[in-house]
Amino acid sequence: MELFLQRLVDGLSEGSVYALIALGLVIIYRGTGHLNFAQGEMALFSTYVVYQFGEWGIPIGIAVVLGMAVGFTLGAATEVAIVRPISKKSPFAVFIVTIGLFQLLNWFDGAIWGGQQLPNSGVGSKQVRFPSLFPNAPTDFVTIFGANIKVQSLGVIGLVAVLTVALFAIFNHTRLGLAMRAVAANGDSANLVGIRTGRVLMASWGLAAAIGALGGVVFAGINTNVNLGLMFTVFIYASAAATLGGFDSPGGAVIGGFSIGIIQNMAAGYAPKWIGQEMKVGVAFLVMLGVLLVRPSGLFGTSRVERV
Amino acid sequence: MKPLISIKSGGPASWAIRIACALAVGYILLWIPTRGSNSLIDTATTALTLMGAALSLNLLLGFTGQISLGHSAFFGIGTYTTAIFVTRWGWSPLKTLPVAFVVAFVVGAVVSLPALRIKGVYLALVTLALGVVFPQFIKWPKIAWLTGGARGLNDTGFKFDKNNRTYEIFGWNPWGNLRGENVKPFYFWIGIGIVAIIYLICRGLVKSRVGRSLIAIRDNSTAAAVMGVNLAVTKGIVFGLSAAMCALPGCLTAMKGSVVTPDTALLTVVGSITFLIVMVVGGAGSLWGPIIGAVVFELITEKTSDWVDPDKIPSLIRPIFSWSDTAPAGGIFALALVVLMFVAPLGLVGLWKQTIARVVSVVPRPAGSGTLDAPESSAGGIPTWRPQQEPPAGDEAE
Numbered sequence: 001m002e003l004f005l006q007r008l009v010d011g012l013s014e015g016s017v018y019a020l021i022a023l024g025l026v027i028i029y030r031g032t033g034h035l036n037f038a039q040g041e042m043a044l045f046s047t048y049v050v051y052q053f054g055e056w057g058i059p060i061g062i063a064v065v066l067g068m069a070v071g072f073t074l075g076a077a078t079e080v081a082i083v084r085p086i087s088k089k090s091p092f093a094v095f096i097v098t099i100g101l102f103q104l105l106n107w108f109d110g111a112i113w114g115g116q117q118l119p120n121s122g123v124g125s126k127q128v129r130f131p132s133l134f135p136n137a138p139t140d141f142v143t144i145f146g147a148n149i150k151v152q153s154l155g156v157i158g159l160v161a162v163l164t165v166a167l168f169a170i171f172n173h174t175r176l177g178l179a180m181r182a183v184a185a186n187g188d189s190a191n192l193v194g195i196r197t198g199r200v201l202m203a204s205w206g207l208a209a210a211i212g213a214l215g216g217v218v219f220a221g222i223n224t225n226v227n228l229g230l231m232f233t234v235f236i237y238a239s240a241a242a243t244l245g246g247f248d249s250p251g252g253a254v255i256g257g258f259s260i261g262i263i264q265n266m267a268a269g270y271a272p273k274w275i276g277q278e279m280k281v282g283v284a285f286l287v288m289l290g291v292l293l294v295r296p297s298g299l300f301g302t303s304r305v306e307r308v
Numbered sequence: 309m310k311p312l313i314s315i316k317s318g319g320p321a322s323w324a325i326r327i328a329c330a331l332a333v334g335y336i337l338l339w340i341p342t343r344g345s346n347s348l349i350d351t352a353t354t355a356l357t358l359m360g361a362a363l364s365l366n367l368l369l370g371f372t373g374q375i376s377l378g379h380s381a382f383f384g385i386g387t388y389t390t391a392i393f394v395t396r397w398g399w400s401p402l403k404t405l406p407v408a409f410v411v412a413f414v415v416g417a418v419v420s421l422p423a424l425r426i427k428g429v430y431l432a433l434v435t436l437a438l439g440v441v442f443p444q445f446i447k448w449p450k451i452a453w454l455t456g457g458a459r460g461l462n463d464t465g466f467k468f469d470k471n472n473r474t475y476e477i478f479g480w481n482p483w484g485n486l487r488g489e490n491v492k493p494f495y496f497w498i499g500i501g502i503v504a505i506i507y508l509i510c511r512g513l514v515k516s517r518v519g520r521s522l523i524a525i526r527d528n529s530t531a532a533a534v535m536g537v538n539l540a541v542t543k544g545i546v547f548g549l550s551a552a553m554c555a556l557p558g559c560l561t562a563m564k565g566s567v568v569t570p571d572t573a574l575l576t577v578v579g580s581i582t583f584l585i586v587m588v589v590g591g592a593g594s595l596w597g598p599i600i601g602a603v604v605f606e607l608i609t610e611k612t613s614d615w616v617d618p619d620k621i622p623s624l625i626r627p628i629f630s631w632s633d634t635a636p637a638g639g640i641f642a643l644a645l646v647v648l649m650f651v652a653p654l655g656l657v658g659l660w661k662q663t664i665a666r667v668v669s670v671v672p673r674p675a676g677s678g679t680l681d682a683p684e685s686s687a688g689g690i691p692t693w694r695p696q697q698e699p700p701a702g703d704e705a706e
Binding site: 034035037082085086089090091092093095096097099100101102103104106107108110111112113114115232233236239240243273274276278279280281282284285288289292293296 | 373375377422425426428429430432433434436437438440441444445447448449450577581584585588631632633634636638639641642643644645646649650653
């Protein structure tokens with residue numbers, strides 16, 4: 001029971017990171033129908049920026065807000081300057097461009113902050129570990145039903161829950177949310193009734209990148225450091241989450257993220273010989289494959305009807 | 309604007325150009341292993357590796373329109389097939405090539421079964437996940453007895469006999485002397501052989517009836533099905549063939565390096581992205597694209613590899629790159645990918661064809677005369693991919 005609870009909470013706290021990245025994927029997919037392969041790397045860039053703010057002595061609470069602002073700017077600028085003009089050409093061109101951005105951002109991070117994991121005393125980092133949003137000293141845990149649960153895990157899960165509620169409030173009760181839903185439903189018609197589609201899409205990309213930035217910071221906090229490969233597997237898990245939940249359903253992305261987190265942690269925990277740490281990502285792969293084969297629209301997505 | 313020169317396809321001028329090009333390529337191919345430095349031969353061999361992988365990706369992505377980010381896995385299957393057969397059962401490395409081909413074909417065809425249902429970006433996602441899973445699978449403790457786990461396998465290449473003869477042709481020694489101290493030309497020639505095989509398979513497919521059905525699938529799969537193309541079988545075979553061909557350069561990697569680990573860059577997702585970059589920079593959907601792309605990629609990567617040290621950068625462009633902590637090649641090509649999509653979606657080959665078409669016009673042979681061999685230039689022959697064109701209406705309809 002203790003072990004089960006511990007794995008559940010661990011799964012949920014990792015799953016919340018996947019949920020955040022998956023939310024970003026879904027928001028962009030709903031708006032423009034593109035899959036943003038650079039989502040993870042945009043988040044990674046913001047995470048490095050937050051590390052840098054930490055080096056300058058800015059407390060993590062403020063640094064994460066600034067980092068999300070940087071993420072928002074990066075996402076919005078990407079949409080306006082690159083994705084919008086290229087999406088007039090072909091879906092394939094958009095795919096290639098997001099792959100290009102993936103590579104470009106990763107290289108850029110490496111060029112500025114180097115290939116080693118940070119914080120690193122070897123390169124003169126003042127911080128000992130990546131700043132966590134919640135207390136994460138070895139003594140910071142609470143005991144529930146005999147299981148020792150980290151305060152950090154609970155904090156992360158709570159944070160994502162609050163953020164999800166806030167996002168749903170934005171989607172359902174604000175003008176921007178209404179406009180975003182209109183654009184998602186039918187871009188051309190939304191344009192005709194006077195919604196500035198361009199601005200909405202810009203805001204969507206910005207929002208997605210800002211949420212991703214939060215996910216990156218949270219994950220780096222759990223991981224205690226940030227490195228160039230941090231987001232590779234997270235992106236795979238997140239896309240599995242978005243596939244499971246349905247690519248056009250934000251609620252599905254959150255549920256999918258938590259599910260993937262739990263599934264892979266339970267699988268790795270209860271079958272250490274067969275799955276263990278190595279094949280965790282294989283579980284996500286099988287979930288993704290299974291969902292696409294059996295129910296391509298995901299659990300909560302709307303199925304696409306193709307006209308010829 | 310009217311082109312200045314016009315050349316008749318199949319006429320004497322066209323043949324003169326072809327022969328001149330063939331001679332130039334032949335001369336370079338002989339010059340590199342005989343007169344080139346060891347590092348140049350190494351670079352050329354790596355370029356050949358990338359060429360083979362990008363060519364096979366091109367058959368799938370450029371001609372059939374199936375996005376794959378999992379070719380590093382097929383590449384890795386080749387590498388590990390060679391490594392395992394050589395180290396565990398003592399096979400001669402060259403004999404493992406057909407085995408790797410078959411293994412990768414089977415895996416590719418199996419992977420293509422779900423790919424029949426999964427389209428576009430979803431296929432990209434699934435294959436990307438495949439590329440990420442592959443190195444993890446190799447590290448899996450359950451099969452470590454075979455793959456060597458995370459530590460990898462040693463001595464996967466040729467074991468050279470000290471008594472091997474050298475073969476000299478007019479004082480040139482294109483084979484290397486196979487004595488262990490100068491075996492690089494030998495790998496170069498294996499690379500040439502592999503690329504030649506892959507190129508010929510691609511060319512044979514693309515210029516035949518099969519090739520036309522592939523292009524039909526890419527441009528409008530529904531229409532292709534209506535016209536009688538068997539989508540499932542064609543896609544499955546092409547996926548398998550592309551995977552099988554991609555395994556061959558993978559084998560070469562195992563042969564020339566003595567150690568194979570799951571963290572070798574080309575066996576991870578980095579490899580998939582590299583192949584994609586090579587293909588797109590050279591020109592997707594053209595036979596020569598990946599070849600040009602690989603040469604350009606490897607030349608720039610090699611030239612800029614020591615630019616981490618600012619003093620090594622040519623002074624003219626030092627301010628642009630001196631701040632970087634890593635070699636700039638990754639950034640240059642990432643940027644090139646984005647920029648190329650705007651200015652030349654068909655890559656360097658597409659750009660070249662556009663430019664040359666302004667100066668030279670190639671008059672195609674009248675229909676019905678001679679063979680069906682397509683002319684070399686943009687005037688006809690291989691239908692080139694036009695990403696600018698609108699997606700078929702209703703394809704994305706809700």
